[in-house]
Amino acid sequence: MLQIILIIVFLPLILWLLYWYYNVGYFEKHLKTVPGPSRFPLLGNVKDLGTPITFLDNLYKFSLQYNGTFKMYLGSRAEIFLVNTEHLEFLLSSNSILVKSDLYKLVKRWLGTGLLTSGGNKWRKHRKIITPAFHFQILEEFIDVFNSASDVLVEKLNAAPNKASIDIYPFIARCTLDIICETAMGTSVNAQNDIDSEYVNSVKILLGILVQRSLSPILANDLLYPFTTTYQKEKAALKVVHGYTKSVISKRKVEFYNNSKTKDENVDSYGRKKKRAFLDLLLEYSANDPSFTEEHIQEEVDTFMFEGHDTTATSITFALYALAMNPHIQEKAYAELKEIFSDDSKRHATYRDLQEMKYLEMVIKETLRIYTTVPFYSRALEKDVNMNGQIIPKGTMLNVFAYGIHHNPKIYKDPEIFDPERFSIENSKKRSPFAFIPFSAGPRNCIGQKFAMLEMKSSISDVLRNFKLLPSVPAHKVVLKSEAVLKSDNGVFVRLEKRMGL
Numbered sequence: 161m162l163q164i165i166l167i168i169v170f171l172p173l174i175l176w177l178l179y180w181y182y183n184v185g186y187f188e189k190h191l192k193t194v195p196g197p198s199r200f201p202l203l204g205n206v207k208d209l210g211t212p213i214t215f216l217d218n219l220y221k222f223s224l225q226y227n228g229t230f231k232m233y234l235g236s237r238a239e240i241f242l243v244n245t246e247h248l249e250f251l252l253s254s255n256s257i258l259v260k261s262d263l264y265k266l267v268k269r270w271l272g273t274g275l276l277t278s279g280g281n282k283w284r285k286h287r288k289i290i291t292p293a294f295h296f297q298i299l300e301e302f303i304d305v306f307n308s309a310s311d312v313l314v315e316k317l318n319a320a321p322n323k324a325s326i327d328i329y330p331f332i333a334r335c336t337l338d339i340i341c342e343t344a345m346g347t348s349v350n351a352q353n354d355i356d357s358e359y360v361n362s363v364k365i366l367l368g369i370l371v372q373r374s375l376s377p378i379l380a381n382d383l384l385y386p387f388t389t390t391y392q393k394e395k396a397a398l399k400v401v402h403g404y405t406k407s408v409i410s411k412r413k414v415e416f417y418n419n420s421k422t423k424d425e426n427v428d429s430y431g432r433k434k435k436r437a438f439l440d441l442l443l444e445y446s447a448n449d450p451s452f453t454e455e456h457i458q459e460e461v462d463t464f465m466f467e468g469h470d471t472t473a474t475s476i477t478f479a480l481y482a483l484a485m486n487p488h489i490q491e492k493a494y495a496e497l498k499e500i501f502s503d504d505s506k507r508h509a510t511y512r513d514l515q516e517m518k519y520l521e522m523v524i525k526e527t528l529r530i531y532t533t534v535p536f537y538s539r540a541l542e543k544d545v546n547m548n549g550q551i552i553p554k555g556t557m558l559n560v561f562a563y564g565i566h567h568n569p570k571i572y573k574d575p576e577i578f579d580p581e582r583f584s585i586e587n588s589k590k591r592s593p594f595a596f597i598p599f600s601a602g603p604r605n606c607i608g609q610k611f612a613m614l615e616m617k618s619s620i621s622d623v624l625r626n627f628k629l630l631p632s633v634p635a636h637k638v639v640l641k642s643e644a645v646l647k648s649d650n651g652v653f654v655r656l657e658k659r660m661g662l
């Protein structure tokens with residue numbers, strides 16, 4: 161009996177060990193010369209990753225220790241963290257290494273295979289279809305949406321007691337959610353006014369579950385996950401979110417066909433110029449190419465909802481924090497706004513005004529460097545590749561460690577100092593384009609980056625025109641936490657002093 165128990169307990173362990181040695185041997189045949197911390201049997205370097213709070217710092221220390229790109233084993237799989245501009249150029253400009261890693265499977269139940277998660281021909285076709293939707297003429301139509309949402313944001317911030325320390329992230333997150341719903345779907349979820357919105361709460365639940373799953377081996381396991389309560393919670397939230405996008409798509413589709421029967425389809429029943437949402441552009445395309453189905457449209461709209469609000473919320477929030485902590489930089493940004501709005505300090509910003517905010521753009525870029533919004537993203541290798549003389553075998557995960565390159569002291573002197581001048585035209589010219597990759601680069605770069613830059617300029621400039629930002633009292637220093645999108649574990653507190661005009 162004891163023998164049977166021993167066999168039941170130890171046989172799987174022995175098989176697992178053999179499997180581990182076999183796999184590690186397979187990777188090490190080529191990767192022996194790539195430096196990295198020593199690994200433990202079975203788990204590899206899982207322990208070295210640390211917690212979400214120590215994770216970035218741990219990886220960063222390895223990048224310094226190994227002078228750039230380094231290797232780790234997660235279980236028996238080799239993962240390479242690219243922290244060297246030549247390696248980043250090799251990966252990001254490749255037209256063949258385009259498949260996302262296993263990490264992205266965690267969002268597939270929500271996003272299906274939209275632009276972010278798909279690969280191969282589907283991704284190529286959809287990227288081509290969607291690219292024109294981000295043309296500047298279309299983005300210009302969204303400025304009114306940015307302005308209306310910022311008006312509500314300023315109203316909400318005005319309601320907070322003058323000069324009281326507040327965590328600004330929740331205010332900004334609700335504002336960017338309003339913007340993305342209106343621009344992606346043409347509907348208003350009114351997140352800033354209706355805090356109890358079922359849709360908004362379900363989006364929040366899904367983002368929370370994504371973080372939980374990325375941290376728990378049980379929740380991340382597709383076989384075990386359906387037996388957990390988190391799965392049931394996710395199922396309920398997905399029902400609300402998918403139900404909402406589906407019903408918006410059906411309604412817009414009917415409107416689209418009705419309008420196309422009338423002559424002036426860009427004018428509403430009151431004769432006003434109608435705002436088009438991304439969804440309308442996708443419906444237009446689908447009307448001419450039925451192989452771009454309603455399901456495809458839904459995947460892409462859900463992807464915009466996912467990619468397009470938490471990223472901008474985090475970036476705007478950290479930019480406001482950096483401005484509060486660096487009064488001389490805030491003064492310079494404010495002086496630029498004074499000049500742009502000298503004719504009428506209360507008017508809304510136009511597309512042209514946003515283009516003129518050159519210094520604010522440098523502030524935003526420095527924010528994206530120091531508080532890298534998406535700290536890392538990854539690709540799976542489907543076949544062996546030769547990376548600048550180094551063979552990397554099929555199955556290896558290639559991780560772009562954007563946070564690491566953005567903090568490399570050889571590229572950015574005193575990397576922890578917030579200095580927008582690093583992004584002056586002259587200083588930018590001196591660096592490799594692969595030293596600044598907040599939106600990734602190459603064929604799979606962020607399709608929404610121009611949209612994001614306009615939105616960030618619009619919201620930050622509106623807050624700055626209405627409030628002087630001051631550091632929190634008592635003093636507050638953000639504690640960075642790596643989720644899919646960078647967060648602060650202890651909130652982002654600043655004080656706002658109302659301005660009396662520019």
Ligand code: HEM
Pocket residue numbers: 260275276277287463464467468469471472475533534537538597598599600603604605606607608609611612
């Ligand atoms: C500050 C804001 C933003 C940042 C920092 C950001 C960053 C990124 C990064 C790093 C990627 C590459 C991810 C990867 O390779 O896995 C990406 C992809 C993507 N982003 Fe953004 N993003 C931002 C805003 C937006 C917005 C506003 C939208 C949509 C309206 C958007 C839509 C997308 C899509 C659809 C992809 C996938 C593109 C593809 O693979 O073809 N992003 N973004």
